[in-house]
Amino acid sequence: MSNSLRHVGILLAIVQGFISVVFKYRNKDIKKIKGKNLLWIFFFYLYLIFASIMVVKENSGILSNRVWIQTGYILIPSLYAFCLINLLSFETILELIKYTFILGIVLYIIKTGPTAFFSLSNWKALSFSSPDTDAIFESSTFTMLFIVSYFFFYYYKILKNQNNKNNKIFFYFALFFSILGWKRLGVVYVIFMLLLLPVLKKNKKIFRIVPLGTGILFGIVTAYYTKFMQGIFNPLNLNVYQFSTGRDYILSLWKQYGYVSYGYGSSYEIIHRYLELDLVQMYLEVGIVAVVLFGLCYFNLTKKSLFAYMVMVYEFLNLLTASSFPSVFEWVLVLVLIEEVTQNINLENKEV
Helix, strand or coil, X not given: CHHHHHHXXXXXXXXXXXXHHHHHHCCCCHHHCCCHHHHHXXXXXXXXXXXXXXXXXXXXXXXXXXXXXXXHXXXXXXXXXXXXXXXXXXXXXXXXXXXXXXXXXXXXHHHHCHHHHCCHHHHHXXXXXXXXXXXCCCCHHHHHHHHHHHHHHHHHHHHCCCCCHHHHHHHHHHHHHHHHCCCHHHHHHHHHHHHCHXXXXXXXXXXXXHHHHHHXXXXXXXXXXXXXXXXXXXXXXXXXXXXXXXXXXXXXXXXXXXXXXXXCXXXXXXXXXXXXXXXXXXXXXXXXXXHHHHHXXXXXXXXXXXXXXXXXXXXXXXXXHCCXXXXXXXXXXXHHHHHHHHHHHHHHHHHC
């Protein structure tokens, strides 16, 4: 019952948002509508449903109800982002993110436990090389919010030169909590973005072929990474279980239960949990064409912006090695940020 009410609430919010956009732009030039590229995600959403139907026919089954939930994780963030960027200014969205970031810190401390968080002994014992000490502060839920907030503050403070005291504080706090939340890929990437700062400030644009080529590349890499997770392809002789933090075991459950795809997301009905390897799941459930189209669709959003491209690369690395599709709020913010960045790139092109 609660899930049904939540889905109804989401649908009503999107409908209200689109009605508001229609009223706002009803007497204006359609060219002034922002984020039109986000609507390509809708066509990819339709492809996922089509691919799911074709897979079901091939396997002589019935389309899984999970298809509508899993494809919703793709569609809903794009619709929300489209409404937000057309109804609110970037500055207003940024202020909302600041309040959300503060709330996230408070909830993170509560979830960690105020006593544990403020314990001097825990801070002294903190060692990122030890799984026992970093586990106290580790949080996949809040770290996603911290990293996306870091990208926002990075862009606004550094690349837009809004380097006042308030923005500095939020930037460094986002950096600190992104590292403290200890998601390995996130820690490496936020530090890498700091090292990349001179390049990002000097070179804001890239060739259009780069993001499109990267989208295709992720499709190819996903196929090999799937074989690696299955123990078929391992040229470096890595410990797959340790490298994937146990996700290869979750994937092995598919074979144990004799899983056959009945559409995108149908594996959940067999093992009753997410694979936590989003691109691998898409590849196994609806094929490599879906992964390549997904890469092309999303990397196309970055256009010629180097910063937007780097943000999308992080998200795809996370989708390859972990999971973020169910984090609808994260994807809303990512799409809003990328649209803002690419709009500024377009304005710079027109000025030149």
